[in-house]
Amino acid sequence: MPRISLVRHGQASFGSDRYDRLSALGERQSVLLGQHLRRIGFHADAWLSGSLDRQRSTLAAVLRGLEVASSTDFHEGFNEYDHEAILGAYLPRVMADRGLTPQELNPLLGDNRLFQGIFAQVMKHWIDGTPHERPPFETWKAFQARIHASLERLAHSGHERIVVVSSGGPISLAVQAALDLSIEKTLALNWSIYNASVTELKMRKGELLLAGFNNVAHLQLAGEEGLLTYR
CATH class of the missing domain: 3.40.50.1240 (Phosphoglycerate mutase-like)
Structure with a gap:
């Protein structure tokens, strides 16, 4: 066994x-x-x-x-999984949905709870197979x-x-x-x-x-x- x-x-x-x-x-x-x-x-x-x-x-x-x-x-x-490719493909969409600007991103990356919430949304797009404009990845x-x-x-x-x-x-x-x-x-x-x-x-x-x-x-x-x- x-x-x-x-x-x-x-x-x-x-x-x-x-x-x-x-x-x-x-x-x-x-x-x-x-x-x-x-x-x-x-x-x-x-x-x-x-x-x-x-x-x-x-x-x-x-x-x-x-x-x-x-x-x-x-x-x-x-x-x-390639988290950098996934973030690159879907993070802009998630930020736009949340009404966030690029300048507001860095503070969020330093907060585990807030970052986890954003990353969970990014992952959902990946799991759902949402189309993106980046090069193909797994x-x-x-x-x-x-x-x-x-x-x-x-x-x-x-x-x-x-x-x-x-x-x-x-x-x-x-x-x-x-x-x-x-x-x-x-x-x-x-x-x-x-x-x-x-x-x-x-x-x-x-x-x-x-x-x-x-x-x-x-x-x-x-x-x-x-x-x-x-x-």
Whole structure:
């Protein structure tokens, strides 16, 4: 019965000129996870990540904390959706609908609650397939199909225990597949996934089951302020 641990990457560099890299805090979160796994005697048959820098760096830091050899195995099927392309396509429409000017955007980006509301509207346009004038990028349906196919590939890999470092979107879709969630609940779930958290899935008789969700015991036990982050 294959068991898959889905780890969300550590905190990335939101608001900087390059989001796709771990912050110093994200590095710390990832090392703490590895150290925790070492203490509890955790072992896996396979360690891999998506190909994004924040995902691969998280895996490297986890393995460093675990004190095992680094893994270079990555699988693009577990990459996050292209949020920059999606924002570029739909943010102007959402801002116009809200009566916002470009000058009013920057303050909103610094407010998590306000930004989440705007991004939720942007995501709805993406999911609905609203036409846009930007170059083509991955659709919501293609993203769903990619994640489901990647999970299916792991389930038939022959490994019993697999760790995959991914992102909030793919992890949410994996939970959706296990629990048959609506799109609305899946999106709400996405906003609640902590950085460097662990979600557990298992396959039984060809069915994907949820065995644990959003575990951050390793961060809570560290007793350091500010370790729990969402982005």
